[in-house]
Amino acid sequence: MRTIFLILIIAVLALIAAIATNLIDIRQTRPAQVPQVSAGDNGVTATGGQAPAFEVQTGTVSVGAKPANVTVPLPQVSVNPPADQPPANEAATNRQ
16 A cells, blocks of 8 residues: 555656656646536436546657767776785796
8 A cells, every 4th residue: 555655656746847847738728517416306417517628748858869079098007016025027037
């Protein structure tokens, strides 16, 4: 039950954000009319009534690509031997 409420809250917040950023424009084109209800000896009778009509316009989102030049610095690598061992080239000369 909590999951359903969380999904509904997120959906309402997304709709509010879309309307606030003009991504969705909703206009009512036909008003609602309440049906005429009458009660008589034969029971309850409802006549007329009209559901509202809306016009919805949505914005568009365009995604594209364009060429770009990016400068990437070259990495600098330095290898330092441990302090208690001689460098590798000195060790090789001592063995010979």
